[in-house]
Amino acid sequence: MKLYLRNDEGVAMKFVGIRRVENAGQILKWKYIKSKLEFSKLGYTRRTHMNIVFGQADLSDIDELIRMRIAYMIDDFGSISDEEREGIEKQLPDYFARKLGTELIAFVAKDGNRIVSVAYLHIIEMPANSILLNGLYGDVLSVYTEPEYRG
Numbered sequence: 001m002k003l004y005l006r007n008d009e010g011v012a013m014k015f016v017g018i019r020r021v022e023n024a025g026q027i028l029k030w031k032y033i034k035s036k037l038e039f040s041k042l043g044y045t046r047r048t049h050m051n052i053v054f055g056q057a058d059l060s061d062i063d064e065l066i067r068m069r070i071a072y073m074i075d076d077f078g079s080i081s082d083e084e085r086e087g088i089e090k091q092l093p094d095y096f097a098r099k100l101g102t103e104l105i106a107f108v109a110k111d112g113n114r115i116v117s118v119a120y121l122h123i124i125e126m127p128a129n130s131i132l133l134n135g136l137y138g139d140v141l142s143v144y145t146e147p148e149y150r151g
Contacts, residue, residue, distance in 0.1 A: 052149075057106035057115070062096045064115040065106060072118075072144035109149070117145035 057065055070088060073080050080088075100106060103124075109117035121138045128135040 051111060052116070053110045055108060055110070057100065057108045057118070059097060059100060061106070061108065061115060062093055062100070064108075064113075065096055065100075065118065066092045068115055068118045068144055069142065071146065072142050075144065075147075109145070111149070116149045119143040 066089060069092060070080065070085060073084075073088070096104070103122065105121040105123070107119045107121065108115045119140060120142050121140055123136060123138050125135050126132065126137070
């Protein structure tokens with residue numbers, strides 16, 4: 001399922017895989033404000049015994065992001081081969097180091113130092129048109145929450 005929305009700044013946002021957005025007891029709301037992405041929490045955390053902290057991943061989270069990416073793929077596709085896992089583990093550290101925080105924003109929920117939920121916003125620039133006047137749109141992808149943290 002794909003859904004296109006335009007925010008207050010005129011950025012078209014494409015949402016894919018909406019079925020997992022409400023995980024970890026929180027609903028995240030994305031905004032694009034003056035060339036900076038922000039998010040705000042809506043609702044409440046249902047699991048009060050957990051110390052869930054919401055934020056954006058940074059370079060120190062790369063190993064956890066790789067772990068979550070592999071878990072997402074196994075959950076979504078049923079399994080991955082050893083060759084696929086090795087390829088993912090080889091490519092992602094450099095990709096995250098180059099893109100994280102600029103073209104790729106990773107919104108995360110952490111229980112301590114462990115990432116338990118992640119949603120990526122991939123920001124894409126293309127030639128401006130009548131729908132994308134500034135040429136920017138965001139693609140939400142790979143939204144995943146570990147099973148024990150799902151609401």
